Amino acid sequence: MAVNEMPRPAKNMNHARDPTAPNRSVRIPSLPADRGGVEQGTTEDTRSVNEGPAAARLGAGASETKLSRRRMEGCDPRSGVPDREDEAARDRLYLLASGFRMTQALYVAAKLGIADRLVRGPQDAQSLAGELNVHPDSLFRVLRALAAVGVFTVDPQGRFALSPVGEYLRSDVQDSLAAFATFQGEEPYAAFGDLLHTVRTGETAFDHRYGMGHFDYLARHPEAGVTFHRTMAAGHASDGDPLEGCDLGDRRVLVDIGGGRGALLAAVLLHRPTLRGVLFDVPVALVDAPAFLEAAHVTDRCEIRTGSAFDAVPSGGDVYVLSRILHDWPDDRALQLLRNCRAAMPPGGLLILLEGVLPETAPPPTRVQLDLMMMVMNGGRERTEAEWRRLLGRAGFALDRVLPGRRNQDRILASPSGVVPGEAPGPEHRSPPEDR
Numbered sequence: 001m002a003v004n005e006m007p008r009p010a011k012n013m014n015h016a017r018d019p020t021a022p023n024r025s026v027r028i029p030s031l032p033a034d035r036g037g038v039e040q041g042t043t044e045d046t047r048s049v050n051e052g053p054a055a056a057r058l059g060a061g062a063s064e065t066k067l068s069r070r071r072m073e074g075c076d077p078r079s080g081v082p083d084r085e086d087e088a089a090r091d092r093l094y095l096l097a098s099g100f101r102m103t104q105a106l107y108v109a110a111k112l113g114i115a116d117r118l119v120r121g122p123q124d125a126q127s128l129a130g131e132l133n134v135h136p137d138s139l140f141r142v143l144r145a146l147a148a149v150g151v152f153t154v155d156p157q158g159r160f161a162l163s164p165v166g167e168y169l170r171s172d173v174q175d176s177l178a179a180f181a182t183f184q185g186e187e188p189y190a191a192f193g194d195l196l197h198t199v200r201t202g203e204t205a206f207d208h209r210y211g212m213g214h215f216d217y218l219a220r221h222p223e224a225g226v227t228f229h230r231t232m233a234a235g236h237a238s239d240g241d242p243l244e245g246c247d248l249g250d251r252r253v254l255v256d257i258g259g260g261r262g263a264l265l266a267a268v269l270l271h272r273p274t275l276r277g278v279l280f281d282v283p284v285a286l287v288d289a290p291a292f293l294e295a296a297h298v299t300d301r302c303e304i305r306t307g308s309a310f311d312a313v314p315s316g317g318d319v320y321v322l323s324r325i326l327h328d329w330p331d332d333r334a335l336q337l338l339r340n341c342r343a344a345m346p347p348g349g350l351l352i353l354l355e356g357v358l359p360e361t362a363p364p365p366t367r368v369q370l371d372l373m374m375m376v377m378n379g380g381r382e383r384t385e386a387e388w389r390r391l392l393g394r395a396g397f398a399l400d401r402v403l404p405g406r407r408n409q410d411r412i413l414a415s416p417s418g419v420v421p422g423e424a425p426g427p428e429h430r431s432p433p434e435d436r
């Protein structure tokens with residue numbers, strides 16, 4: 001078999017080679033320096049070419065396949081060295097497949113508060129490790145790996161500093177992702193390990209991994225709850241009006257369902273001095289709310305109410321806001337929440353959903369990855385405009401308008417329609433039996 005017909009061997013065959021397979025080594029020149037830096041090359045790489053069962057499996061009929069044709073086209077026919085385009089494609093997949101490494105490296109940096117320390121100026125790993133009482137060489141290697149993907153810069157003296165990307169790891173900046181990076185590395189990281197289980201069974205990976213739903217877990221693990229609610233609140237940390245463009249008319253009381261510590265409600269009230277607010281959530285989510293609302297100087301216009309929105313939501317409001325609530329749930333449960341809102345709302349009430357509206361075609365990676373997150377964590381989903389319209393209709397609302405928002409927070413405005421809700425949930429997007 002010619003070298004350029006073979007599946008490309010892993011560079012370190014100590015890990016990848018089938019030990020039972022005969023193999024031979026091929027000396028090939030080092031790869032171009034600008035190929036993405038996935039692995040450090042020496043001046044000359046020695047790669048074993050595996051001709052064992054695994055290679056045979058991959059190679060079976062290889063000359064017939066598109067991949068193999070591409071591989072052959074993508075190689076210098078004399079040396080077998082892949083051309084840059086082919087190598088870049090492989091490196092891209094390599095990095096995608098090993099993305100968990102960066103999730104955890106970022107988690108370590110966020111958890112240790114590295115970025116907040118680097119605000120004072122560049123620092124080497126040794127001195128950072130001394131301050132943090134962690135292992136210097138291990139910390140150095142994590143920071144070096146993050147520098148290689150652009151989170152930090154490193155100077156010739158080995159001192160790390162924040163790059164524009166790394167700035168978002170600071171906890172004190174607008175739109176900080178520090179809490180997010182911490183959260184991602186904890187339960188979501190573990191739950192995504194059961195994504196295959198979800199695909200095989202339709203069950204929620206988080207529940208499979210932890211034996212309970214995510215919100216039940218947060219209620220029983222206050223530390224995880226703090227990280228989660230801090231992450232959520234950071235999503236509303238900008239100075240802007242979260243309901244920009246939404247005409248509330250002369251409505252007077254806004255009820256924020258599942259409002260967490262009140263970041264969104266506080267921001268809305270600050271932009272509307274005559275509006276009053278009701279913050280509603282499960283008790284554990286509201287622990288920090290009084291202090292937060294106090295700090296935002298909106299306590300005198302706010303009432304805090306606890307309960308489960310699956311039972312009922314507070315009446316007395318004329319604007320009901322659900323921000324990043326319904327995407328947490330499959331259709332049947334989301335419908336229950338909407339129907340409870342419908343039951344509490346006056347005829348002239350306004351419903352505002354802050355949710356992503358998934359484009360019908362070519363949705364961007366952030367949005368479809370969030371969809372995976374919803375599937376894994378709660379059995380929820382991102383929805384297209386047509387799906388939102390249908391869901392709202394089944395709960396007795398008419399979708400009036402969609403205002404595109406930043407990131408995954410579009411604003412969907414709906415009003416109670418003449419249709420009295422009561423229809424049973426349709427067959428699609430139902431939660432698995434144990435979730436109901």
Ligand SMILES: C[S@@+](CC[C@H](N)C(=O)[O-])C[C@H]1O[C@@H](n2cnc3c(N)ncnc32)[C@H](O)[C@@H]1O
Binds near residue numbers: 215232259260
């Ligand atoms: C993804 S967070 C969104 C928080 C906030 N609305 C925001 O946009 O930042 C989901 C919220 O739903 C709340 N929640 C979960 N189960 C609930 C229930 N049964 N009743 C009321 N709120 C609930 C959680 O406590 C949490 O605050």
